[in-house]
Amino acid sequence: MKALHYLTAILLLFSCSSLKQNADRVFDRAVVQFTALDARLAPDAMPVTFEKGEVRDGKLNDWTSGFFPGSLWLVYEHTGNPDILEMAKRQTAKLSGITEMDTDHDIGFQVNCSFGNGYRPTGNPDYLEIMKASADKLCTRFSPVVGCTRSWNPGKKWNFPVIIDNMMNLELLAEVSRLTGEQKYMDIARSHANTTLKNHFRADGSSYHVVAYDEQTGEVVKKQTSQGFSDESTWSRGESWALYGFTMMYRETGDSVYLEQARKVAAYLIPLLPKDGIPEWDFNAPGTKNAFGMDAAGAPKASDYKWKPGDPVLRDSSAGAIIVSALAELSTYTSGKESRLYRKTALRIVNTLASPEYLATPGENGNFLLKHGVTNLHKWSGVDIPLTYADYYFLEAIQKLLKTE
Numbered sequence: 001m002k003a004l005h006y007l008t009a010i011l012l013l014f015s016c017s018s019l020k021q022n023a024d025r026v027f028d029r030a031v032v033q034f035t036a037l038d039a040r041l042a043p044d045a046m047p048v049t050f051e052k053g054e055v056r057d058g059k060l061n062d063w064t065s066g067f068f069p070g071s072l073w074l075v076y077e078h079t080g081n082p083d084i085l086e087m088a089k090r091q092t093a094k095l096s097g098i099t100e101m102d103t104d105h106d107i108g109f110q111v112n113c114s115f116g117n118g119y120r121p122t123g124n125p126d127y128l129e130i131m132k133a134s135a136d137k138l139c140t141r142f143s144p145v146v147g148c149t150r151s152w153n154p155g156k157k158w159n160f161p162v163i164i165d166n167m168m169n170l171e172l173l174a175e176v177s178r179l180t181g182e183q184k185y186m187d188i189a190r191s192h193a194n195t196t197l198k199n200h201f202r203a204d205g206s207s208y209h210v211v212a213y214d215e216q217t218g219e220v221v222k223k224q225t226s227q228g229f230s231d232e233s234t235w236s237r238g239e240s241w242a243l244y245g246f247t248m249m250y251r252e253t254g255d256s257v258y259l260e261q262a263r264k265v266a267a268y269l270i271p272l273l274p275k276d277g278i279p280e281w282d283f284n285a286p287g288t289k290n291a292f293g294m295d296a297a298g299a300p301k302a303s304d305y306k307w308k309p310g311d312p313v314l315r316d317s318s319a320g321a322i323i324v325s326a327l328a329e330l331s332t333y334t335s336g337k338e339s340r341l342y343r344k345t346a347l348r349i350v351n352t353l354a355s356p357e358y359l360a361t362p363g364e365n366g367n368f369l370l371k372h373g374v375t376n377l378h379k380w381s382g383v384d385i386p387l388t389y390a391d392y393y394f395l396e397a398i399q400k401l402l403k404t405e
């Protein structure tokens, strides 16, 4: 028995020191890579990815624009590096006019990651003003009939689409509600989360990507996919957004309904993770453990889908990073074996992401941190590339794991 205790203690010590070692290596690498990224960025652009040997930047209203400033704030918090602080302030300032820009539901991602992370160490009242104005803008997308904020504007395919990703935008509403004491933001966040909980999930905890509503009646019209393999498959980044979104809603409200949903999502996805912990781009893509056939409803035609039996199934490092960040937190809201499983899974993923297979060497990978992400394999675009949001959630995840050691 005593020997078992010693062994557990040694194993714990080993996993702690390796987390610390991984953290130091990753944050040192981030300083080098991001300094180079910062130096080459135009005043009206933010980094998105590096594809076919070329850097691809996005406009300031792109959904990804908050992740680079956000990553800089996270690196500053970890390292205290004054040069990084200057970069974080400068890159964040580029988004100051965001409420005047043409944006959608992702203003939550954009502003909470940049100004939200900047407000924590600086307490800058201007940042809070922008967060509040952005939360107000997000609330204009809310329909009390549907009970949700509209994700994308009406289009040919859907009139009132709500995507599972939208759970992430609720964090801005929750933060602003907490910081200003105004309940209305949290009421909208709760309504959106409750409606999503009711309509976006199957009995096993897997999620639909897009649920389209009738704006007049609030009825569900369609359940489909945009970035996953098929309408009935489970897109791994979408499922990761769900895990994170409901964990975050539990943190912000203390409502056990959200905790239960997060646990259900975790119970679905953890057994499907490959040995090294990095999810395949869709949990039902051909070649995965739970693969659907190529003729699955809503799947691309075989001729459009450049995968054949025997090919490796592409992984999505961004989904892996989001899962770590969510599990690091969920492990603190649960106990015993369950809590240990979440933390162990999170550490397993971090070990892989911090290895040379995934972590870029200095100067490579367009100066992003992580390799092997997937944007939209359904359309065969953005395949096996770095992604600014993979970097952001990886840094955030490591910080959460360190804080809860």
Ligand code: GLY
Residues within 6 Å of the ligand: 063, 165, 227, 237, 375
């Ligand atoms: N929110 C868009 C994506 O996850 O690709």
